[in-house]
Amino acid sequence: MTKEQRLQKRYSAEKRFKWYGIISICMALLFVALLVTKVLSEGTSAFVKSTIEIKLNFDQTALNLPEKPTTEDLNAIDFYSFAIDQILKTYPTSNRDEEKELIKLFTTDFEFEVKDFFLANTNLLNQTVSFKITASSDLDQLHKGNYAKNISEDRRKISNYQLKIYDHFIQNNKITKVFNVYFFTNGDSRNPEIAGIGGAMLGSFFSILVCLIISFPIALLAAVYLEEFAPKNKFTDFIEININNLAAVPSIVFGLLGLGILLNVFELPRSTSLVGGITLALMTLPRIIIPCRASLKAVPPSIREAALAVGASKVQSVIHHVVPLAMPGTLSGTIIGLAQALGETAPLLLIGMVAFVVQVPANPLDPSASLPIQVYLWSESAERGFVEKTSATIMILLGFLIIMNSIAVYARQKFEKKWI
Amino acid sequence: MDTKIKIKSTNLNVFYGEKQALFDINLDINQNEVTALIGPSGCGKSTFIRCINRMNDVIDICKIQGEIEMDGKNIYAPNTDVVSLREKVGMVFQKPNPFPKSIYDNVCYGPKIHGIAETKDDLDQIVENSLKKAALWNEVKDRLQEPGTSLSGGQQQRLCIARAISVNPEVILMDEPCSALDPIATAKIEELIDELKTTFTIIIVTHSMSQAVRVSQKTGFFHLGKLIEVGTTEKIFKNPTNNMTQDYITGRFG
Incomplete structure (x- = not known):
């Protein structure tokens, strides 16, 4: 093969590779477009x-x-x-x-x-x-x-x-x-015209709130301990492997755990967003610990040394310098973990959040549904009126996910500091 | 000048896991002098000065045998408080590492955590004095709230020196403080070191022979974890007793 031929071959290989990439991206965009058009055309x-x-x-x-x-x-x-x-x-x-x-x-x-209408306008x-x-x-x-x-x-x-x-x-x-307005304020109903996602939205909100309150502090402390204080030995390696494994456990298994422990042993109220939130927290915990550890690891050691060298104790160097610097990463990791929890259906099915709940929940101890569960419930309903509501609920759910992920990206960019 | 021994290391051996990094180091550091440590890369100079403020403690696999005495007290004695030791022994690193905070916060962090300053005015005074001593005050006095990382490399290193002296230490360790700086910034730091030695005892690790000659009164030559020769800077550079020292300072190896 001559030099020109080899050159030609390399050029065409590069061109081919570029086209594979473009085709892959087009395929991915096509699927997204398909989903969006389907949901929009049915749901608006x-x-x-x-x-x-x-x-x-x-x-x-x-x-x-x-x-x-x-x-x-x-x-x-x-x-x-x-x-x-x-x-x-x-x-x-x-x-x-x-x-x-x-x-x-x-x-x-x-x-x-x-x-x-009349009781609000008795002057009529x-x-x-x-x-x-x-x-x-x-x-x-x-x-x-x-x-x-x-x-x-x-x-x-x-x-x-x-x-x-x-x-x-x-x-x-x-x-x-x-x-x-009913669609946003009402709870579920057998009659599509008055059925709404108000209850499901609040249920999701309470679940995510409970999930955040439980999982964020535990995950952050666990990550800080493992990353900054724990001795590096076989035992901590074992813990690390298990955290990674836990992050990959199918979510329905956490649902079974919630059912078996929270409902049957601790006898917490069934179908409530409290139990849903705790179950989601179990599932989210390893998924937050991993990005938290990664962002702690990304803080340069020179910052720790600088703090120690002026006489800060280990805890002071971590709390004053390392954790604040890791905050953008930990926050965006947490938000993305919560976004995953928001879209989670399977564990909630098992702890009874799939019940038909008409009342809008007032607190996490009230029975409620959640947005993905509402999608699941309505997609099974026979009435034609629920078809558009299913798609509209998906739109709301996707909207929340997009907002949360945007906040994560924004938080990362806004608070990220350059240190070198 | 009447010289007093500030730090005395006796039979110091340091191991990183299986590997021994320092062998039987016996070295006296005089008070209010600049002691330069020279030697090829990986010879243990940095390991040695990191033993003096126990910075090696954070490395899990690091084991230390022997004694380092400061003012007659063994700093590796079980009852030594590492935090108060590091308050007395400041350190400046090879690469400038200011906190990603304001210039003011960089300097006031040490005094704050040690409770040195009672009031905001005291704190302001400490920050001003430290920056003045570090010859940085005139350049930054109008922008104390700007991030420390926005300064130039040489300014950052002087900021780190200001941070080290803000807690009023007795000893300052400098680990190749000028290796990341240009000649002009280096000249400024060297000038500074000369002034600082009236108040502090300084130990500087350097790769530059000329720097060692310019700033130090005493020089120690390390090779492969052993202290080969130590003496006044004049003697080491003009009339070394050991052939290896001779070869190193004339640039025949290293």
Whole structure:
């Protein structure tokens, strides 16, 4: 082979290698794009909901109120019958079945929506106002174009009669889309139109908080001890190997540990974010210790020597100099560990956080779900309305993960100091 | 000048694991003098001065036999407090290693942890005096809050000297303090060393013969962990008794 041929061969090898890299990156980007488009196209519609505008006539006699109503009187109002009366006025029905079909177009919670609205605006007594009631999930899905209309009636969730009512509403501009506050404030529900991730978000928040409070101090102290104080011998090598092994243990095993120890031995309350947080802390601990040790190791020994040489004790040199310098690394390691914990599903399934919880938890001792669990629960639901909610929850979850990872990167860059 | 022995090392042997780094070192360091330690790389000079402030303690595999006495007290006696020893024996390293903090914080750290200064004014005074003694005050007095790492190499090394003298030590160990510096910065540090010896006892490890001649009164020559020859600087450089010393200082090996 001549020199030119060898040169040619080397050039083409380099070019080939460059293209392998570009193709790999394109493949990775393609998968990301696929995920994002799928989630976005399915999920964005969950952030709005359809409402039906109806006239509410808060007539004193219709509400069965005395001349000067007291708070007790107001609370005793039969809003169910009142709301049904008002709903039936929106479309002329001829029999009981038609009435039922009309009522089914509204959310099952219409009674409470009207009640909350009136109790917040009692000055509207004896006045007629227009009010937007949340539509049922079926009408919502129909309005968003997720139901096919041109299939036979028995295969549709919406009957022909309901379609007629829907067309009537549309013609009179009664149906509008508004921002779906319920999605962010409500707990889970069997009815998609009032189901929300408020409970799951708080559950996740409490779990992560418990996880942070437990895992960060333990991980930092363990890392500082192992890195700065522990004698280097067989025993510490053994500990190091086991920490690395622990970081690779499948997360469901930690779930079993939580179930076996926390629930069965210590009898902590089931399905709570406290237990979830402790279980996640067990899982996160080794994943935080490893980056903490790495960042402690990255602090140059000259800084330790400098501190020792002016007469700082070992503890002073570590607390005053080494740990603060390692902080950017330990913080970003911790945040990334927590981000992993936030997306963790399997261990939480085993400690019962998969329960159907309607109430929004007020503290870590209340039963609750978490965001990934909510995704899991809704993805199994049959109702069409949960499909978009599943994707929207994934969007929120990914949003939190992106925010946390950005904070980690920012913290690292902001607080990192150059020492040489 | 009446010379008094400040540090006396007797039959000092140092081992790193299986390997012996120093063999039976017997060396007297005079008070208020500059003692230079010379010798080829890896000969144990640095190991020796790190024994004086027990910096080798942090190395797990390091074992020390023999005695080093300071003012007549063995610093390796079991009841010695390492922290107060290091308060008395400051150290300046080969590479300038200021803390990544402000110039002020670099100097005030030692006095703070030892509780030398009672008030903020005292602390300010100590910082000013230390920086003045280190011949750095005029260059940094207007920017004490700037990071110490923003200074030039020579300034950083003087900052490290200021940090070492801020706790008012009796001895300062210097481990090749000028090896990372340019000739002008080196000249400044040497001038400084000459002034400092009136207050402190200084031991300097150096690879530069001319530096040893310029700054020191006494010189020790190390080779392969042994102290080959020790004497006044004048004698070592003009009339060495040992052939190896002769060869080393004339540049025939090393």
